[in-house]
Amino acid sequence: MVNTMTLTWEATREFAVMAEYSTYGSVVVLQVNNPPVNSFSYHVRQGLVDGLEKAQRDPAIRSIVIMGKGRTFPAGADVREFGTASAGMMPDLLSVLAAVDTSPKPVVSAIHGTALGGGFELALASHYRLAVPSARVGLPEVHLGILPGAGGTQRLPRVVGVKTAIQMITTGQHIKAQQALSLGLVDKIVQGDLLKEAVSFARSIEGRPVEDRRISQKTVPDAEKVGEVVDAARKTIIRRARGAIAPMTCVQAIQASVLPFDVGMQRERELMAFLMTSWQAPAQQYAFFSEREVRRWSHPRDKRVNFKTAKPRVIKSVGVVGAGTMGVGITISLLQAGLKVVLLEVNKKQLDRGITTIQKTLSQKSASQRMSLLTTTMDYSALSDVDMVIEAVFESMRLKKEVFKKLDSITKPQAILASNTSGLDIDKIAAVTKRPDKVVGTHFFAPANIMRLLENILGKHTSAETIATAMQLGTTIGKVGVLVGNCPGFVGNRMLGPYVTEAVFLLEEGADPQDVDKAIEEFGFAMGPFRMGDLSGLDIGWRGRIEKGLTTEQGPPPATPPLYRRGNRYCPLADMLCMQGRLGQKTGAGWYRYEPGSRAALPDPVVQQMIREYRQEHGFKKRTISSQEIVERCLYPLINEGFHILDEGIAARSMDIDVTYLFGYGWPRHTGGPMYYAEKVVGLEKILRSLESYQAQYPDHHYLQPSPLLRDMVAKGTSLAALGTDSKL
Numbered sequence: 001m002v003n004t005m006t007l008t009w010e011a012t013r014e015f016a017v018m019a020e021y022s023t024y025g026s027v028v029v030l031q032v033n034n035p036p037v038n039s040f041s042y043h044v045r046q047g048l049v050d051g052l053e054k055a056q057r058d059p060a061i062r063s064i065v066i067m068g069k070g071r072t073f074p075a076g077a078d079v080r081e082f083g084t085a086s087a088g089m090m091p092d093l094l095s096v097l098a099a100v101d102t103s104p105k106p107v108v109s110a111i112h113g114t115a116l117g118g119g120f121e122l123a124l125a126s127h128y129r130l131a132v133p134s135a136r137v138g139l140p141e142v143h144l145g146i147l148p149g150a151g152g153t154q155r156l157p158r159v160v161g162v163k164t165a166i167q168m169i170t171t172g173q174h175i176k177a178q179q180a181l182s183l184g185l186v187d188k189i190v191q192g193d194l195l196k197e198a199v200s201f202a203r204s205i206e207g208r209p210v211e212d213r214r215i216s217q218k219t220v221p222d223a224e225k226v227g228e229v230v231d232a233a234r235k236t237i238i239r240r241a242r243g244a245i246a247p248m249t250c251v252q253a254i255q256a257s258v259l260p261f262d263v264g265m266q267r268e269r270e271l272m273a274f275l276m277t278s279w280q281a282p283a284q285q286y287a288f289f290s291e292r293e294v295r296r297w298s299h300p301r302d303k304r305v306n307f308k309t310a311k312p313r314v315i316k317s318v319g320v321v322g323a324g325t326m327g328v329g330i331t332i333s334l335l336q337a338g339l340k341v342v343l344l345e346v347n348k349k350q351l352d353r354g355i356t357t358i359q360k361t362l363s364q365k366s367a368s369q370r371m372s373l374l375t376t377t378m379d380y381s382a383l384s385d386v387d388m389v390i391e392a393v394f395e396s397m398r399l400k401k402e403v404f405k406k407l408d409s410i411t412k413p414q415a416i417l418a419s420n421t422s423g424l425d426i427d428k429i430a431a432v433t434k435r436p437d438k439v440v441g442t443h444f445f446a447p448a449n450i451m452r453l454l455e456n457i458l459g460k461h462t463s464a465e466t467i468a469t470a471m472q473l474g475t476t477i478g479k480v481g482v483l484v485g486n487c488p489g490f491v492g493n494r495m496l497g498p499y500v501t502e503a504v505f506l507l508e509e510g511a512d513p514q515d516v517d518k519a520i521e522e523f524g525f526a527m528g529p530f531r532m533g534d535l536s537g538l539d540i541g542w543r544g545r546i547e548k549g550l551t552t553e554q555g556p557p558p559a560t561p562p563l564y565r566r567g568n569r570y571c572p573l574a575d576m577l578c579m580q581g582r583l584g585q586k587t588g589a590g591w592y593r594y595e596p597g598s599r600a601a602l603p604d605p606v607v608q609q610m611i612r613e614y615r616q617e618h619g620f621k622k623r624t625i626s627s628q629e630i631v632e633r634c635l636y637p638l639i640n641e642g643f644h645i646l647d648e649g650i651a652a653r654s655m656d657i658d659v660t661y662l663f664g665y666g667w668p669r670h671t672g673g674p675m676y677y678a679e680k681v682v683g684l685e686k687i688l689r690s691l692e693s694y695q696a697q698y699p700d701h702h703y704l705q706p707s708p709l710l711r712d713m714v715a716k717g718t719s720l721a722a723l724g725t726d727s728k729l
């Protein structure tokens, strides 16, 4: 415990302010006051310990209530403190919780908002727990690459059993008050004023012994089945974790809960230290803060394009053009957020299909209310009064231009016109309108009602107000919005180009699609490039290549060398599949084959034969390619493209790229994102040297040519954070 004699008056006052002490007769209420989420920074911990000691000393006090001021009960440790000197300053969270657990006077935690991580661990160390109906509790530390290290892995199983504890801790799920009550995690749900109710409850239990209320003194209800439960959980958890070490380490700590409490706590401490010092914990914490930091956007193009000064327009109604997969997903997202939507589709059959999907997807409970916000139409004039339109038609510049011309003439002059393009030039689209300042790219990811990323594209003339509106709309509909500049493929798909290209080159050299997918999935992606291609439809890329003149529906353009296009190495294997009608899952065959009604990708001898013949025809000698080479050859060119993107100012910060990949492309979160991984896990110098070495072997693979920015950063020892603007990380 800290020596209070050494404290200055200022510091003492601060402790008191962060854990306010008030008395209500025989009850002391300690209110944590550390906005925004009342996390346990050093001053809060000290304030709580001081408050508890003061309450113990006062004979007039017979019970103690702990609660949060403002919006929530403490939402956990202060993650920004991790790795800093204050994190290690005593009292640590464990001593705060020990003081609560061993208090001879009953301690009641009164929960509102979200009691998470250390916050929920504090509640579990208390003798009683009350919650308002809207409260949620949980131990989400696994998402930060750590475990609930303040006794959570020991106390939770003593209440709910090992099986449920594993489920809750390894998924980090938040559970609602009612479910917490039925699991025995909360003693009572209180309606009305929480402070009043908590004080009255505390009075009602005064004088009762606290010994049998201490969770630490209980035994785990399903202790005799622990081996069985852990074995059953192990397989699923390892598969789901895809390389993240925290989930299985959480299980190991929970397993120790069947031992005496102190022994289990010791095991929890050791495993926590292991995770805290791993490279994955900082990567996941970076991912957590980056997700929030991208809300503070700006762009080097124009200093007015900045979250601090740009004000969004109010959007109450949105038109969506196109009831295909994307248009329908976007409509669902908008309706779920309570916005009015006018969905336009010129094809009646497609419109009916879209309406059915929307009805099916909206949850039963709110479906009719949400559906009442939807108007469907085949007539453009129905869009005359909406505040914004999101066009989601087929990815063709000619078609998009036609649609934008119509929209420009029909919608009110102040309406914002957004294109859900995955890579077309937003300036060319804007140029057909008389309001290029109100044209913006809003690139959603399929399925649009589920995927969290929204890549917002700033065109040459897009105004700060328009971009602020697109970013705000993203927040309203629960997306993680990232602001990027205009270039072919923007950030996400532009970086995907080198990745997919290099993956196909690996087939020429000897790998099978399943070898490449396996290596990438072992790295942590949910799906390798070939399974992903089959899922999204191989025709999307093929149409794009045809539009760019790289291939034709019949094969290479006339007078083109088979393995080169516009002077660059080119592999036509994907085009060859499309020409055979193998477009992926939707046609039952692509890089893999699929049994009717199944999504399981089965290696296909037909594809293997096609690749073998191709190698023979073009004189490629098959060799064995290691998983390491596959990962490096696919991911380093993708990362390299990220450096080009930063160099050109297409992304303002490396974290914008990381967030794009984490939320739109399934990049494994425990590695922090491509740019973080490059710098903090692999090291920029190593990335550069590997690219150089691969480039020496494959001089005509132009994506392997290291970016000048990467070279420069390695030469000067510059860090990625130093390139960013407005970054707190």
Ligand SMILES: CCC/C=C/C(=O)SCCNC(=O)CCNC(=O)[C@H](O)C(C)(C)COP(=O)([O-])OP(=O)([O-])OC[C@H]1O[C@@H](n2cnc3c(N)ncnc32)[C@H](O)[C@@H]1OP(=O)([O-])[O-]
Pocket (backbone or CB within 6 Å): 036, 037, 039, 075, 076, 077, 078, 079, 080, 093, 094, 114, 116, 117, 118, 119, 140, 141, 144, 147, 148, 149, 150, 289, 292, 293
């Ligand atoms: C031995 C130790 C064992 C214990 C370990 C732990 O407890 S580990 C912790 C276990 N707990 C968790 O993992 C809970 C993590 N937090 C959450 O899940 C959510 O923040 C929320 C549900 C509490 C509120 O959601 P919401 O959408 O209403 O709000 P929002 O998400 O936008 O956040 C508002 C602001 O607060 C910031 N901030 C938030 N939490 C922390 C923190 N712990 N720390 C520091 N800062 C934090 C956040 O960055 C943002 O700052 P900005 O950008 O405005 O400068």
